[in-house]
Amino acid sequence: MSLSLDLGKEVLGRALDRGADEAVVRLQERVYELIVFDSGVLRSYSVSRAVGLGVEVLVGGFAGYAYTSALSRDGVERAVERALKLARALSASGRGVRLASVEGAKVLYRALYSQNPLDVDPSEKTSLVRDLNRVAMGVEGVVSAVTRLACELDRRVVVSSLGAEALSEVVAVGVSNLSVARFGEVMERVGDQKTFIGGYENVRSFDWSAFVEDISRLATKASQAKTPPPGAYRAVVDNELIGLLLHEAFGHATEGDLVMYRASVLCGRLGERVAGDLVTIVDDGLAEGGYPVAFDDEGVAKRRTVVVESGVLKSYLTNRQASHELGVEASGNARAQDTTFKPIVRQTNFFMLPGDASVEELFEGVSEGVYLRGRSAMGGQVDPAVGTFTFSIGPSYIIRGGEPVELVRGVAVSGNILETLMSVELVARDLLVIPSVFGGCGKDGQMVRVGFGGPHVRVSKIVVGGG
């Protein structure tokens, strides 16, 4: 059986015939190609393929979900029966769920591309990665480098008893490089990636040599830098880091499942001030530059959701259940890594809208502070119940007299997100939203692609850990 709207409708019909009151059927095909050169040697040329089906049913108000990788008649039949069985098993001592009744999306979304990167001659791709790895290794002080090219095709179909008939196809391609430099006994790593949503034509028109050489040079400089004295600083946060910070430290707390479970610091705070006046935050499935999500895995259209407006919490991100329980609009944020997972509430492209300051204005008046950079940030973690966050970030700069003057390495920042957002003093106008074909967001063991972004901002206080 091949992946199509017709197959989805057929399975939906079976689930309803067998006793489901409602059902959502998902089909997915994903191909991921990864070429890795590690310090001059091709370490991996791998292609990963996944095809599967998932079906969620509602029986007498109880929900069950089942999946299979076997798209045979038997495999599909077993999945439908299992979903019904699990729903019925909850009827003895479980709790019924109530879902917002939302008209399903009728969407056909295809990311535009000229040349499918998966069809490009393998030798052309390996040559590119090999050459870039040589460039990265060629910078003095660099002792190892890993260069990767990734190509991805993600095709999803969602059909539901609420009328969803949706298909999306997203093609993405990108290059990443990690360079490790040594200076005396100090080793420091710097990594970065750039991803295009679209075809291989984007790869051919970008100056990758300059990109990887710049990473290696920064690694060399960082290996010679000091770690910052720990303490609380006034900080300028760049437009890459702000996206990561917002996504992890605030975005997760806006996810309606956590709010519903009273596991979010934002529970019960709709209409309250949660950030400074200058802060407006949105989640937009089709944001320019981001990772496109036209509809979610429950078949609900994903539009722009204004989460915070001028510092006031306006809405949460929701699936159909959270929408019903919290009394807010269904925002189309039910997403799953693949069909082996039931969708949960996830962000898409979550970012702060730009302000009207110039980047230079943010540095003016900072006599002593820190310029926190996103490049090579390792990521972060948050405790959404209390709003505590921590991030390991890239090589950054100490600010003195309004200028970023001294490179520092090994920087970690920590704080409480509501305190941090309340302390936003200035917001620049340089909005940037970026996707990644190498990573994404993890939650409950599921990884989904997202877009990060925002403008440069200045905060009055953030805790920096370091040497």
Add this chain to the structure above:
Amino acid sequence: MVDVITLVERGVRKAEALGATEAEVYAVREGSLTVMGSVRGVEGAEGGESVSVYIRVAVGKRLSVQGGLVSGVGDVDTIAESAVKIARASPEDPNWASLPKRLGSTPTFDLVDSVVKSLEPEHFVELVKRALEIPRELDERAFASEASARASVVVKAVGNSHQPPVSCEQTVFDFGVEVKAAEDGFESGFHSYYVAPTLREFRLEKEVEYATRVAVETLRAKRVETGVYQVLLMPRVFSSVLGALLVPAVRADMVQKKRSPLARRLYSQVLSEQLTVVDDGAVPNMPGSTPFDDEGVATKRKVVFDRGVLRTYLYDTYTANIDNRESTGNARRVGASNTYPDATNILVLPGTSSLDSLVRDMSRGIVVHGTIGEWLSNPVSGYLNATVTHGFLVEGGEVKQAVKGVVIAGDAYKLLKEGLAALSKEVEAVVNYIVPAALLSSISVAGE
């Protein structure tokens, strides 16, 4: 469902017929069940079945790995065709020697549980329901915001051109509970978890009580002043620090690629004499245990640090061939990737002091039960960074206040060598680690 050994044999034959000089097939059949509950009750159950096949081929020294979820037996042929085609177009890997020439199985115990294997929902629905009730019974300020139980059964097989397949069956039980506490405008929460192949040692009450106690006792947590403190890392935190910094540094691939601070440190005193660290892939009822690794080499027990002296790195066949050694049975693969060496189960031998006495002897320190971000520490430099989410300030042996939101940082090798004051005699199994608590004599803390 298809038999995984059949898939392995078919894949190897097909790849060889297409011209592969060596082929290896790793096939996994997995069934799972997850029951989820929240503060509102048990409200979700999901499950299913999947089959994955990964094929690694060599055409001379040209390599490729392909695979993923498969729908039927015929997909194996497609994967093999694609793998051989890509390998032919790839440049040679000068380090390639061969796939493992000897496969085998180490005897293992307590890796299958009949209740877990059944994937029947009733037992797990009741378990999650009870987990949601306990916190409120223990303390009226507490409630479980989320709880889940996951059962899975895995049947896997791996074989290659040199050896017939080895196969095994394992189960995994995974439980988690998030307990929140609220009082007078203060809030806190704590996540407790348990992972093991069987239910034999699982004590629901113990897991939920621990989460409840930490959540309630950290209700009024706040920062402490920036400074240098003694820090007692409780077993869950200590295991996470070892996983973030020490394990990556003893991976042979990291050493060979100059991304480990432990390169050229073999047989030298790297850690305190108090620290003996063992990697053992066959500990009963541990989730890192398995008869063979992900390329079919029998797992082994090896002392990685003997009283602080680095004795070995962890190897798969590829990295072992580079160093002209035997694989240590530590091959791991994540999806369609080449293997890399990684820890199986990490055991840290305990100390002689009781936890109580360690706390009593602290003059000014922080007992750390929970951190976030320790996995973001830098294993290349060995630099630790973690944010304490759940801790207690101890002065003169007495708990003075709960602590959160401070960053602990420092060179992990200094902290675990000169800086290691003591290990507790009590140990705890934390996923694939069995470790004591570790008292560090002085560590930089960024707070107020």
